[in-house]
Amino acid sequence: MSSHTPAYDALTRTYRQIHHFSHLQSIVGWDTAVNMPPSGNEARAAAMGEMAALLHRLRTDPALGEHLTQAQQEALSAEQLANLREIRRDWAMSNSLPERLVEQRSLVTARCEHAWRTQRPANDWAGFLPNLKAVLAVVREEAHLLSQRSGLAPYDALMDLYEPGMRSSTVEKVFGEVRQWLPGLIQQVMAQQAHQAKVLPQGPFPVAAQKALCEQVMHLLQFDFDAGRLDVSAHPFSGGVPEDVRMTTRFKEDDFLQSLMATIHETGHGRYEQNLPREILGQPVAWARSMALHESQSLAFEMQLGRHAGFVGLLAPLVAKALGPQPAFEPGNLHRLITRVKPGLIRVDADEVTYPAHVILRFEIERALISGEAEAEDIPALWDAQMQALLGLDTRGDFRNGPMQDVHWPEGMFGYFPCYSLGAMYAAQWFAAIRRTHPDLDARIARGDLSLVFDWLRENIWLQGSRWTTDELALRASGETLNPVYFRRHLEARYLP
Amino acid sequence: MSSHTPAYDALTRTYRQIHHFSHLQSIVGWDTAVNMPPSGNEARAAAMGEMAALLHRLRTDPALGEHLTQAQQEALSAEQLANLREIRRDWAMSNSLPERLVEQRSLVTARCEHAWRTQRPANDWAGFLPNLKAVLAVVREEAHLLSQRSGLAPYDALMDLYEPGMRSSTVEKVFGEVRQWLPGLIQQVMAQQAHQAKVLPQGPFPVAAQKALCEQVMHLLQFDFDAGRLDVSAHPFSGGVPEDVRMTTRFKEDDFLQSLMATIHETGHGRYEQNLPREILGQPVAWARSMALHESQSLAFEMQLGRHAGFVGLLAPLVAKALGPQPAFEPGNLHRLITRVKPGLIRVDADEVTYPAHVILRFEIERALISGEAEAEDIPALWDAQMQALLGLDTRGDFRNGPMQDVHWPEGMFGYFPCYSLGAMYAAQWFAAIRRTHPDLDARIARGDLSLVFDWLRENIWLQGSRWTTDELALRASGETLNPVYFRRHLEARYLP
DSSP, X not given: OGGGOXXXXXXXXXXXXXXXXXXXXXXXHHHHHHTOXXXXXXXXXXXXXXXXXXXXXXXXXXXXXXXXXXXXXXXXXXXXXXXXXXXXXXXXXXXXXXXXXXXXXHHHHHHHHHHHHHHTTTTOHHHHHHHHHHHHHHHHHHHHHHHHHHOSOHHHHHHHHHSTTOOHHHHHHHHHHHHXXXXXXXXXXHHHHTTOOOOOOOOOOOHHHHHHHHXXXXXXXXXXXXXXXXXXXXXXXXXXXXXXXXXXXXXXXXXXXHHHHHHXXXXXXXXXXXXXXXXXXXXXXXXXXXXXXXXXXXXXXXXIITTOHHHHHHHHHHHHHHHOOOGGGSHHHHHHHHTOOOOOXXXXXXXXXXXXXXXXXHHHHHHHHHHTSSOGGGHHXXXXXXXXXXXXXXXXXXXXXTTTSOSTTTTTOTTOTHHHHHHHHHHHHHHHHHHHHOTTHHHHHHTTOOHHHHHHHHHHTGGGTTSSOHHHHHHHHHSSSOOTHHHHHHHHHHHOO | OGGGOHHHHHHHHHHHHHHHHHHHHHHHHHHHHHTOOGGGHHHHHHHHHHHHHHHHHHHTOHHHHHHHHHHTTSOOOHHHXXXXXXXXXXXXXXXXXOHHHHHHHHHHHHHHHHHHHHHTTTTOHHHHHHHHHHHHHHHHHHHHHHHHHHOSOHHHHHHHHHSTTOOHHHHHHHHHHHXXXXXXXXXXXXXXXXXXXXXXXXXXXXXXXXXXXXXXXXXHTTOOGGGEEEEEOSSOOEEEETTEEEEEEOOBTTBHHHHHHHHHHHHHHHHHHHTSOGGGTTSGGGSOSOHHHHHHHHHIIIIIITTOHHHHHHHHHHHHHHHOOXXXXXXXXXXXXXXXXXXXXXXXXXXXXXXXXXHHHXXXXXXXXXXXXXXXXXXXXXXXXXXXXXXXXXXXXXXXXXXXXXXXXXXXXXXXXXXXXXXXXXXXXXXXXXXXXXXXXXXXXXTTOOHHHHHHHHHHTGXXXXXXXXXXXXXXXXXXXXXXXXXXXXXXXXXXX
């Protein structure tokens, strides 16, 4: 068999090698966030920089370009052609960037992220700024080089790394509409909720009990613990590899809902990874499609499911069992707590309705930073202005809960944030599609039958890997490409019943 | 500067790269033992095999051979010459082995070790045997190829990987003498201890309290927690990198002394790594000298210090504080417990006096396996016979506490075991040397002043890295090369007072 497609086979061999090295990179990256003591950082950064350079060399080997040309002439299956398309995309991105820049990016982001861990709790913007400026300089150069090769605008070229095909013109249009109706919706919902009676949970909630609760909810969500685990890090994330997914969360003794909802979010990421097509794992066509689709899974779990009245009915007894019964854990009350809408400072703790405001703000600041209209020094003022305009909050001087709250910028992930709100929109679109063919969806969830949701996601998203472009996948799954109307309808249905 | 030694500089660049990749390999290896869920194993083994192959390619790059020849003509400092010697040694070993074998070794040992984790508790020798045979086949081929290149006998060639320069003729002679006096000494000590009154500790001892105790004792031993950590694994080990030492232990609720003494042992390894010469880290001359010297550190901690009456006096209040006071924790009683001599099945739990018997047994079985005089199927019978002869114990049918107890064979580490007893002998030699110049050593330890011991070890062993051969290092440190008489004297002084 393989003798007929020598060029394609050579490409798959290289990508299998890249897959193995990425495995090590991913596990060590997790270790850096979860386990590494402070004095380990310089050596770790150097080792990770070396690996980034190696992976870059593998991806820019001139032989790959020849094989790509030759493979186009070979008799390939539809799946192999899709793999070839994804390999070409990966190859083109890598060849836009010199090894020096890749290594430098790895070093400056490792340094910035590591220092950020202590600078953030200390509200130390002055200490953070020079590191962030170094990161920004590298990312701007990266955006410029990617832009030169692809012909995209620099910010679009960055966004394309995370959500292939997505352009800021589209995001602008979609977010522009959201800006129209969101502030009004927030006001309406808050006015309506002001009359709701709510019993607040009485802490403290011991960390061990919270962790046990999170693990039980992961079981409910059918996370495979033989192929993954839950740990603690400063910023929750889902890492590792499909065969060994490393989810993290963080615990606060006075608020169990934060870690619980963050865990539900990361479980969506984790199940996507755990259910990618196994037989071709290691090839780009088996990678998760994109980050907006990834967030559509985390937000399908955290928002569509996690804040669903029926699902909260399943959560309530688990919460009571893990933390001890109290009036706040009555299902109706717990649902009111979980769906409470209140403008706040922290994106990851934001409710479903105010969340898009956090993303719009970051999108606008990022674009200005990449285009050169703004410098890192300008971030606090831009942040304060947008938080005031979008959520009516005064954030002056609070860097910790302001521009220092996320790990994305220290890690150089400019262009990622839009994926969260695009993901929320896709998630609403998936649930609308399921509900069309299964009007009993809500009743099923309420009685603990989650198989419909998971089967649909597995068939339509997880097992598809990168077989299709995002648009094709959305079309096949739901009958249309991204349509933000479902998101608005979902919010109105849930929050203005 | 560097322009005058281009060949040497090229060598150090390659070894810096090897150092960085080894960092990733080491951290992921630790993760495999400590964190990895079962379904992660196949992908992990493949990734680690890929890394082993890469490291082997770097070490066998033909350019290295040329640079080694050229560098000999360059004007190098004494330290650089020592580095060159160590690079040549590493290069010669690597060039004895084809990449195929290195990759295969990585795969079969990963498979054997992973399955061993569940086979050992199940006493499943039949399940373990085929995996072990696969490991043995690879190790025999490795020994044969190393032997061809070095001219050493196959088993000596394996031993040379761990303890450069050590030959089985020397080990035979040393161990042959030990066999002469050890059984008699064990009998004498046991007869004397039979009259000692001992109060046994009353468990259970919660794991969290034991872990806190271990960490306190690590602080007492001046382990740097900013550059390392303590975790749990099936088999205690010390891994990671000098800047981030990953120690592991395991806990049993009914026996806190096992984990405590194992932790003291691993702390010796950890401090050696943490105190290797920093300014040249990454170069072979900065690596730990050898595994017998490494074990001389772990056993200096666990045996020389850990079972020292004065040191146990420091431990006692920490034990009482962590686990709650009880009569067994009175310093004199605790010391009697820690120095109790009793033939047992498990090497890592063995007392100081019976320990060499465990090593002699393994040395003799390993030599027979590598020479082909014995096959893996013969191990249980050989094991039973030696345990009967050396310690008077019947071990038939107990594979779990017999030949399956150690991780070394599953990991293909044949030739390593002698290092433990050689290390015990070096450790006795180091303490004899310290006592010669500082007759107040025991009084100092008793009053909690451990600086004399640590300063001596740091100066004479840790900071020397691989600057000297083992013989040279021993000579510089203690005035003579390996002299087992100090070990016998030490045992007689401590156990037949």
